[in-house]
Amino acid sequence: MISASANSVAAKTREAVLSVRDLTVSLPAGMERPYAVESISFDLVHGQILCIIGESGSGKSVTANAVMGLLPRAIRVVSGSIRCDGSDLVKASPEALRSLRGRVVSMIFQDPLSALNPLMTVGDQITEVMLAHDEGTAESRRARAIELLKEVGLPDPTLMYHQYPFRLSGGQRQRVMIAMALALEPSILIADEPTTALDVTTQAQILKLIRDIQRRKGMSVMFITHDFGVVAEIADSVIVMEKGHIVEQGSAQQVLKSPSHPYTRRLIAAVPRLTGEDRSLPHADDRETILKVENLTKVYRSGSRFFGTERVVKAVQGVSFDLARGRTLGVVGESGSGKSSLGRLLIKLMNSDGGRILFDGQDIATLTEDAFRPVRPKIQMIFQDPFASLNPRSTIGHILTVGPVSHGVPYEQARKDAQRLLEHVGLDAGAFGRYPHEFSGGQRQRVGIARALMFKPQLLIADEAVSALDVSIQAQILRLLDQIQRETGVSMIFITHDLRVASQICDEIAVMQRGRIVEQGPPSQIFLNPQSDYTRELVAAIPGERPEPGHPA
Amino acid sequence: MFGYLLNRLWQSIVLLVIVSIIGFAVLNLIPGGPLSQFALTPGMTQEAMDRIAEQMGLNRPLPVQYLDWAWRLVQGDWGTSYRDGQPVLNVIGRHVFATLLLMGTSTAISIAIGTWIGIRGATHRYSLFDYTVTVGAMIALSIPTFWFGLVGIYIFSLKLGWLPAGNMYTIGDGSALNYLRHLIMPSVVLSLVNVAIWSRYMRTATLDVINQDFVKTARAKGLTERRVLMKHVVGNALIPMITLAGMQLPGLLGGALVTETVFTWPGMGRLFLDSLGYNDYPVVMGLLMFSAILVLIGNLIADLVVAAVDPRTRLD
Numbered sequence: 001m002i003s004a005s006a007n008s009v010a011a012k013t014r015e016a017v018l019s020v021r022d023l024t025v026s027l028p029a030g031m032e033r034p035y036a037v038e039s040i041s042f043d044l045v046h047g048q049i050l051c052i053i054g055e056s057g058s059g060k061s062v063t064a065n066a067v068m069g070l071l072p073r074a075i076r077v078v079s080g081s082i083r084c085d086g087s088d089l090v091k092a093s094p095e096a097l098r099s100l101r102g103r104v105v106s107m108i109f110q111d112p113l114s115a116l117n118p119l120m121t122v123g124d125q126i127t128e129v130m131l132a133h134d135e136g137t138a139e140s141r142r143a144r145a146i147e148l149l150k151e152v153g154l155p156d157p158t159l160m161y162h163q164y165p166f167r168l169s170g171g172q173r174q175r176v177m178i179a180m181a182l183a184l185e186p187s188i189l190i191a192d193e194p195t196t197a198l199d200v201t202t203q204a205q206i207l208k209l210i211r212d213i214q215r216r217k218g219m220s221v222m223f224i225t226h227d228f229g230v231v232a233e234i235a236d237s238v239i240v241m242e243k244g245h246i247v248e249q250g251s252a253q254q255v256l257k258s259p260s261h262p263y264t265r266r267l268i269a270a271v272p273r274l275t276g277e278d279r280s281l282p283h284a285d286d287r288e289t290i291l292k293v294e295n296l297t298k299v300y301r302s303g304s305r306f307f308g309t310e311r312v313v314k315a316v317q318g319v320s321f322d323l324a325r326g327r328t329l330g331v332v333g334e335s336g337s338g339k340s341s342l343g344r345l346l347i348k349l350m351n352s353d354g355g356r357i358l359f360d361g362q363d364i365a366t367l368t369e370d371a372f373r374p375v376r377p378k379i380q381m382i383f384q385d386p387f388a389s390l391n392p393r394s395t396i397g398h399i400l401t402v403g404p405v406s407h408g409v410p411y412e413q414a415r416k417d418a419q420r421l422l423e424h425v426g427l428d429a430g431a432f433g434r435y436p437h438e439f440s441g442g443q444r445q446r447v448g449i450a451r452a453l454m455f456k457p458q459l460l461i462a463d464e465a466v467s468a469l470d471v472s473i474q475a476q477i478l479r480l481l482d483q484i485q486r487e488t489g490v491s492m493i494f495i496t497h498d499l500r501v502a503s504q505i506c507d508e509i510a511v512m513q514r515g516r517i518v519e520q521g522p523p524s525q526i527f528l529n530p531q532s533d534y535t536r537e538l539v540a541a542i543p544g545e546r547p548e549p550g551h552p553a
Numbered sequence: 554m555f556g557y558l559l560n561r562l563w564q565s566i567v568l569l570v571i572v573s574i575i576g577f578a579v580l581n582l583i584p585g586g587p588l589s590q591f592a593l594t595p596g597m598t599q600e601a602m603d604r605i606a607e608q609m610g611l612n613r614p615l616p617v618q619y620l621d622w623a624w625r626l627v628q629g630d631w632g633t634s635y636r637d638g639q640p641v642l643n644v645i646g647r648h649v650f651a652t653l654l655l656m657g658t659s660t661a662i663s664i665a666i667g668t669w670i671g672i673r674g675a676t677h678r679y680s681l682f683d684y685t686v687t688v689g690a691m692i693a694l695s696i697p698t699f700w701f702g703l704v705g706i707y708i709f710s711l712k713l714g715w716l717p718a719g720n721m722y723t724i725g726d727g728s729a730l731n732y733l734r735h736l737i738m739p740s741v742v743l744s745l746v747n748v749a750i751w752s753r754y755m756r757t758a759t760l761d762v763i764n765q766d767f768v769k770t771a772r773a774k775g776l777t778e779r780r781v782l783m784k785h786v787v788g789n790a791l792i793p794m795i796t797l798a799g800m801q802l803p804g805l806l807g808g809a810l811v812t813e814t815v816f817t818w819p820g821m822g823r824l825f826l827d828s829l830g831y832n833d834y835p836v837v838m839g840l841l842m843f844s845a846i847l848v849l850i851g852n853l854i855a856d857l858v859v860a861a862v863d864p865r866t867r868l869d
Contacts, residue, residue: 068773070772098776100775101774103775104775107768109773115770116767117770117785118863118865119786119862119864120784128771131776132774132780133775159569162866166864167864180770
């Protein structure tokens with residue numbers, strides 16, 4: 001049973017609007033476990049926000065989809081009941097379920113970029129909900145849609161009504177999704193990771209919007225997330241799921257402050273803390289500069305100058321910074337800030353339009369591909385997606401040795417190095433002969449790190465290297481990178497959108513906005529005493545707890 | 554929009570020039586040449602041959618001949634058929650209707666049936682229906698068109714006597730019904746392969762769309778399954794198919810060549826083969842240019858239609 005939280009309303013509203021009892025959902029044969037979720041029970045209390053949190057594969061999304069009756073055909077509910085609006089959704093006919101969807105229970109999804117039909121205007125997609133349930137006339141539906149667009153805080157609702165989704169930003173599209181979900185004033189809103197794909201400031205706005213609307217309308221919200229920061233922001237009560245089971249449920253206060261189950265405790269411990277503490281590294285006096293970037297600039301051009309349709313995007317504008325040997329510079333920013341472009345310039349995956357990149361005293365910005373080739377092994381990259389960055393047809397051994405061998409290292413030696421490095425990054429040396437698909441995401445990212453280290457690089461560029469990983473794995477990889485840096489003295493540029501992650505591993509942090517570095521300094525400055533407005537805004541938007549100022553730096 | 558059209562037009566012209574140069578060169582590389590038809594005439598002397606060559610302008614260097622031909626083409630003079638002395642455009646004009654009739658009917662059949670099979674195959678994936686049409690498509694793709702044509706003639710004309718074995722109409726009977734009876738077999742045979750191709754592509758395109766988030770959104774809104782399919786899935790799945798339709802035009806022209814021969818259909822395909830046999834180079838070159846223009850126009854229309862239906866590619 002869920003205890004109502006302090007801010008929930010009167011006692012008479014504490015009845016459950018949704019009751020899940022002993023729900024078991026099967027997975028197709030051959031999966032890692034027979035059930036996606038196994039005999040789970042919980043109540044969604046009227047007027048509350050219930051967060052279901054878990055890592056990938058915990059069954060949290062399956063639970064949400066089961067309520068909506070939107071499970072893929074191969075995944076079936078085997079037993080249990082979902083009681084809502086006086087009927088059991090598990091036994092309901094497809095037509096009965098259809099009439100509930102959008103009217104009594106609405107849902108919003110993770111990726112607002114793909115959740116709207118690209119061929120229909122925003123207005124058509126909103127009025128379609130009302131049309132599907134035979135509500136109102138064409139005129140009243142239109143008026144209601146514009147009213148909804150205003151309600152979710154979109155600018156110029158009348159214009160927005162006629163707009164196609166591709167013209168809208170991610171945050172705006174998520175607002176459209178919310179408007180659509182609210183069209184018929186449903187009593188339950190299911191939100192499946194609705195802010196995961198958004199920038200941190202946009203995330204903060206959307207969370208606030210959901211919170212406001214929920215309060216105003218007294219809706220009940222089932223909020224699926226993997227982020228304890230989000231839970232802390234929004235939840236009244238919390239369910240923690242692990243591998244298809246509910247391991248803990250209770251009020252937000254109780255679960256966050258005094259978790260009882262070891263898994264919850266592990267999960268909370270793994271959440272990157274915004275430390276606001278500076279890193280302490282040995283050789284603090286060793287300040288030799290390995291990388292000096294001066295006034296680096298990159299401009300993207302598209303369209304045609306001839307036909308007057310040229311578009312110019314200044315991705316990187318006059319960026320300058322120094323990086324000392326054995327140190328880590330974090331580059332943080334929202335999407336479109338130019339942080340990834342900067343990374344690609346530094347490793348010369350593309351050429352800059354101006355400025356200098358002094359690596360070990362040599363300007364590599366102007367080098368030709370041939371002249372840069374001998375330097376390339378010294379600068380290595382760790383990529384974001386551990387699934388896409390390893391060739392599925394190559395063995396781990398091949399992936400690790402092919403680079404050094406092409407740079408003239410004898411195969412025998414490359415093989416020995418590879419096996420040593422595999423053990424170093426926490427994998428078995430036997431991984432050498434195996435293929436990427438035999439490994440989990442976290443293990444693959446270890447392979448990616450080993451691959452980069454094969455060249456004994458002096459500079460590692462990690463582009464969102466932990467963004468695709470679950471928090472517990474994320475924490476392990478961050479520890480590994482920290483350990484490697486302490487042992488090998490490699491310098492690192494750590495590009496991320498997640499300020500909490502940056503606060504864990506960086507000596508210095510550069511905040512980027514629209515191609516410029518707006519602020520640079522140690523974590524203590526960035527998080528506790530930000531100098532620029534933009535940094536302040538970013539830090540304020542971080543979900544969850546705040547570091548206490550005055551903490552020893 | 555205007556800039557885009559101008560750009561496309563410019564590209565098309567360059568392509569046509571390349572096609573014409575290749576076509577012209579290949580034709581003149583073939584042993585024989587236009588004079589070989591006279592060489593077999595009894596009593597023909599070398600002098601007489603040279604005189605004919607002189608008259609026809611065939612003794613000039615190839616590039617000169619090409620430029621002369623191209624210049625006249627631009628002015629609307631596509632040359633004169635060696636075979637019957639008629640202007641090439643007239644000769645082609647007499648055969649265009651037959652080919653367009655056959656191609657149009659067959660395209661309509663392929664798209665209608667192929668789209669339906671593709672969608673049903675995707676929504677009922679791994680069902681008996683899906684397996685049956687998959688196997689059927691494989692068979693249709695692996696057996697040559699002329700075989701279907703011959704078997705069709707054997708069964709429906711010779712054995713059952715339901716349909717005529719060839720030609721576009723019975724001489725003396727120009728009724729629509731008569732045309733229709735002649736049209737059925739060639740267009741169905743020509744459609745077999747295209748239905749197979751079209752339905753496979755449509756199935757893939759539908760499967761791509763059916764798993765997208767916005768389809769789930771549509772279901773979550775409480776739309777009926779029918780509306781989800783027709784409005785959200787099919788609309789999006791058809792967009793890549795429009796481009797495909799533009800690209801299939803050359804294939805259809807090639808298929809028509811075989812089908813027209815089997816059914817003695819008086820279209821451009823048969824004209825092409827006959828003209829080639831007679832070394833009637835002006836007609837062959839004319840047909841080459843004509844189909845190249847047809848293909849370019851087809852692709853241009855496809856791109857413009859995509860731009861019209863897909864707001865993301867709308868040109869402004």
